[in-house]
Amino acid sequence: MDDPAFYDATLKNFAAPWTNEDMSPFVPLNDYTATVIGLVRDGADFREVLFGDVLYIGDSGLGLTSYSPSNNTHYEELEESGAPLKDALQRVNQSAFNGLPPSATAGVITSRAAARAFFSAGTNRAMFRFTLINHMCRDLEQVADVSLPPDRIRQDVSRSPGGDSRVFLNNCVGCHTGMDPMTQAFAYYDFDFDPDSDPDGTLGRLVYNTVNDIDPDTKSRVQGKYHINSTTFEQGYVTPDDQWDNYWRQGTNRRLGWDPNLPGSGNGAKSLGQEWANSEAFAECQVEKVFSNVCLRPPSDSDDHNQIAAMVTSFRTKGFDLKQVFAESAVYCAGE
Numbered sequence: 001m002d003d004p005a006f007y008d009a010t011l012k013n014f015a016a017p018w019t020n021e022d023m024s025p026f027v028p029l030n031d032y033t034a035t036v037i038g039l040v041r042d043g044a045d046f047r048e049v050l051f052g053d054v055l056y057i058g059d060s061g062l063g064l065t066s067y068s069p070s071n072n073t074h075y076e077e078l079e080e081s082g083a084p085l086k087d088a089l090q091r092v093n094q095s096a097f098n099g100l101p102p103s104a105t106a107g108v109i110t111s112r113a114a115a116r117a118f119f120s121a122g123t124n125r126a127m128f129r130f131t132l133i134n135h136m137c138r139d140l141e142q143v144a145d146v147s148l149p150p151d152r153i154r155q156d157v158s159r160s161p162g163g164d165s166r167v168f169l170n171n172c173v174g175c176h177t178g179m180d181p182m183t184q185a186f187a188y189y190d191f192d193f194d195p196d197s198d199p200d201g202t203l204g205r206l207v208y209n210t211v212n213d214i215d216p217d218t219k220s221r222v223q224g225k226y227h228i229n230s231t232t233f234e235q236g237y238v239t240p241d242d243q244w245d246n247y248w249r250q251g252t253n254r255r256l257g258w259d260p261n262l263p264g265s266g267n268g269a270k271s272l273g274q275e276w277a278n279s280e281a282f283a284e285c286q287v288e289k290v291f292s293n294v295c296l297r298p299p300s301d302s303d304d305h306n307q308i309a310a311m312v313t314s315f316r317t318k319g320f321d322l323k324q325v326f327a328e329s330a331v332y333c334a335g336e
């Protein structure tokens with residue numbers, strides 16, 4: 001773990017696919033990737049990745065352009081400088097750099113890179129889906145549950161796609177009954193950019209509606225995107241605030257191992273990030289990803305799965321230190 005290449009190459013390529021919808025590792029260093037690298041380097045509680053007021057930036061002594069919430073120049077210069085990330089990253093409070101209140105920060109969820117990729121346009125459901133993929137190791141099809149109540153599904157979802165209500169009841173409901181109540185946590189967030197002059201959002205920034213910010217379309221703090229296509233099913237749910245509920249604590253997704261010491265509901269992205277990060281699925285996902293990265297293969301037999309279980313236990317009991325998981329995986333797979 002002392003080799004600079006572990007941070008500059010291994011960890012960067014490990015985290016970079018989480019920062020874009022194409023899941024490509026071939027993207028410049030950004031605040032999301034840098035924060036993952038920093039948390040691993042410092043042996044920090046990796047659960048903070050989803051709820052901490054945390055950001056890693058280049059050391060002030062490197063002479064880089066200052067961090068900006070409106071571009072990625074700081075990180076591109078850091079990467080181009082060749083400074084080893086093992087030494088060059090400095091931990092700071094995210095809220096001091098991106099303008100969010102500390103209570104509205106949520107680790108990489110509120111990083112600029114994640115906002116550009118997953119809060120840009122749309123309905124903010126992308127942030128839910130890709131956080132689920134990247135940090136719970138499940139896509140929506142794997143957590144679909146048609147047994148839960150559909151009362152929080154928004155107006156933009158047709159109840160009879162193609163004129164057939166069975167499609168909604170047997171397919172759409174499965175994802176939206178869990179997703180929509182939790183995606184409400186992101187109701188005050190958006191990624192602001194000019195689609196005409198800056199269609200890729202290169203100069204865009206994460207925005208958040210505080211108590212003093214009222215959206216002209218919703219007449220509340222809720223971003224207008226939460227009320228788009230409201231005539232698709234006018235009797236659907238109208239989002240009034242950022243209060244979320246985890247319906248997956250019931251039904252088949254109880255198997256994700258939600259923390260019984262948490263209430264399963266709250267307001268905003270930070271508390272939702274805590275809900276995810278304290279689940280058994282989160283810990284298992286991190287360990288499985290590291291195993292596959294280090295061993296260059298997924299776990300395949302009983303010995304592998306026993307090792308995964310042992311490392312999950314170690315991860316949870318040793319302060320959620322992901323660097324330790326890399327070390328344990330390297331020992332297990334040595335000589336393969």
